[in-house]
Amino acid sequence: xxxxxxxxxxxxxxxxxxxxxxxxxxxxxxxxxxxxxxxxxxxxxxxxxxxxxxxxxxxxxxxxxxxxxxxxxxxxxxxxxxxxxxxxxxxxxxxxxxxxxxxxxxxxxxxxxxxxxxxxxxxxxxxxxxxxxxxxxxxxxxxxxxxxxxxxxxxxxxxxxxxxxxxxxxxxxxxxxxxxxxxxxxxxxxxxxxxxxxxxxxxxxxxxxxxxxxxxxxxxxxxxxxxxxxxxxxxxxxxxxxxxxxxxxxxxxxxxxxxxxxxxxxxxxxxxxxxxxxxxxxxxxxxxxxxxxxxxxxxxxxxxxxxxxxxxxxxxxxxxxxxxxxxxxxxxxxxxxxxxxxxxxxxxxxxxxxxxxxxxxxxxxxxxxxxxxxxxxxxxxxxxxxxxxxxxxxxxxxxxxxxxxxxxxxxxxxxxxxxxxxxxxxxxxxxxxxxxxxxxxxxxxxxxxxxxxxxxxxxxxxxxxx
Ligand code: ARG
Numbered sequence: 237x238x239x240x241x242x243x244x245x246x247x248x249x250x251x252x253x254x255x256x257x258x259x260x261x262x263x264x265x266x267x268x269x270x271x272x273x274x275x276x277x278x279x280x281x282x283x284x285x286x287x288x289x290x291x292x293x294x295x296x297x298x299x300x301x302x303x304x305x306x307x308x309x310x311x312x313x314x315x316x317x318x319x320x321x322x323x324x325x326x327x328x329x330x331x332x333x334x335x336x337x338x339x340x341x342x343x344x345x346x347x348x349x350x351x352x353x354x355x356x357x358x359x360x361x362x363x364x365x366x367x368x369x370x371x372x373x374x375x376x377x378x379x380x381x382x383x384x385x386x387x388x389x390x391x392x393x394x395x396x397x398x399x400x401x402x403x404x405x406x407x408x409x410x411x412x413x414x415x416x417x418x419x420x421x422x423x424x425x426x427x428x429x430x431x432x433x434x435x436x437x438x439x440x441x442x443x444x445x446x447x448x449x450x451x452x453x454x455x456x457x458x459x460x461x462x463x464x465x466x467x468x469x470x471x472x473x474x475x476x477x478x479x480x481x482x483x484x485x486x487x488x489x490x491x492x493x494x495x496x497x498x499x500x501x502x503x504x505x506x507x508x509x510x511x512x513x514x515x516x517x518x519x520x521x522x523x524x525x526x527x528x529x530x531x532x533x534x535x536x537x538x539x540x541x542x543x544x545x546x547x548x549x550x551x552x553x554x555x556x557x558x559x560x561x562x563x564x565x566x567x568x569x570x571x572x573x574x575x576x577x578x579x580x581x582x583x584x585x586x587x588x589x590x591x592x593x594x595x596x597x598x599x600x601x602x603x604x605x606x607x608x609x610x611x612x613x614x615x616x617x618x619x620x621x622x623x624x625x626x627x628x629x630x631x632x633x634x635x636x637x638x639x640x641x642x643x644x645x646x647x648x649x650x651x652x653x654x655x656x657x658x659x660x661x662x663x664x665x666x667x668x669x670x671x672x673x674x675x676x677x678x679x680x681x682x683x684x685x686x687x688x689x690x691x692x693x694x695x696x697x698x699x700x701x702x
Pocket of ligand 1: 263319345346349553555558559
């Protein structure tokens with residue numbers, strides 16, 4: 237195996253040890269980051285006079301050509317190399333000869349891999365933020381579209397009080413908004429450059445750490461070189477935020493499965509987001525929603541794995557940290573797919589408004605409103621609660637609903653009832669009377685706020701591009 241460190245070793249290599257130790261099979265994903273980091277390092281070494289101008293140019297040209305060949309597929313990132321760093325360096329030396337051996341001056345693979353991983357995570361945080369924004373737009377349009385789509389709101393999965401689909405999606409808007417903000421705040425905290433930390437104790441060369449940080453668009457170099465090579469907090473924070481985002485996607489998926497069930501029939505999934513059964517011809521299964529729900533487990537797994545990997549590590553770098561990659565890559569890929577699929581599934585689904593409305597009318601979701609009616613007529617709430625309880629019992633006996641129970645029944649329980657009770661417990665009244673901030677009757681305000689929020693982010697993005 238091509239290694240960067242044969243000097244002090246005398247014994248033959250062991251194949252299993254090599255296979256166990258190598259990381260190229262997965263850190264090949266960091267090829268781009270590794271080359272970009274090396275380009276910054278080489279430019280800095282040149283500016284500092286550690287490399288001559290000619291050496292610097294030769295190295296940078298060599299790196300660029302490797303980059304180009306990897307991008308267009310001419311050079312396959314594979315072979316008998318220990319890791320991506322060995323791969324790039326060996327290829328560089330092969331292409332430009334002896335000068336290639338000078339690239340690693342004032343650098344260790346420890347700060348090299350630390351910068352590669354940071355560049356990777358930072359980019360993925362940006363892409364995931366964008367996907368979350370797209371999902372927020374989709375959810376917002378459902379909020380706008382369904383302001384008059386009545387449905388039962390549930391607690392304990394029992395019909396509780398009527399809401400609208402708009403209000404229901406408003407809750408998911410808030411969850412995904414927090415997910416978005418988590419990505420942004422992690423990015424802000426992690427954006428420091430470990431390059432120049434060396435193996436752990438910096439270097440004796442006059443490196444310009446500010447310069448490499450700037451080229452790689454970090455806010456600055458990290459403060460402490462031991463922390464620089466051994467900090468993986470940002471990986472854990474990212475996995476944590478991804479786990480929470482998956483939890484949200486999973487809850488929504490679970491609702492979609494329930495809504496799609498034969499009993500509910502609140503939602504009709506587009507054929508593209510459902511699958512059939514090999515034996516039961518009538519089936520249209522919500523496999524995509526189920527898979528999103530199911531894949532939440534592997535993202536949680538990545539978080540727990542990374543927390544556990546890091547918990548006993550003495551400073552500074554330890555090879556355990558190589559384990560930061562595979563499950564993180566998998567978690568990131570999984571979340572990106574799930575966000576894209578959820579957006580597609582939501583924007584193509586049809587909501588069965590009639591069914592939802594009927595469901596909201598059954599099951600006494602308006603019982604609280606009937607009690608509130610009596611309160612408006614001067615009955616204390618606790619007494620009103622008891623009276624409506626009796627009426628609900630009466631409805632159950634007679635197999636009817638509060639909307640259809642005759643006024644005489646109402647009056648038998650409390651003479652304060654009048655025929656305006658029917659209007660007071662109608663779905664539209666139940667919803668539109670709930671005007672407290674955040675309630676289903678105040679959706680216009682909530683939607684305006686959500687719109688303003690997304691507009692603010694777009695304006696911010698535009699001003700940063702300028
Ligand atoms: N493949 C290693 C990793 O991912 C690169 C750093 C290796 N450093 C070392 N001293 N062996 O962490």
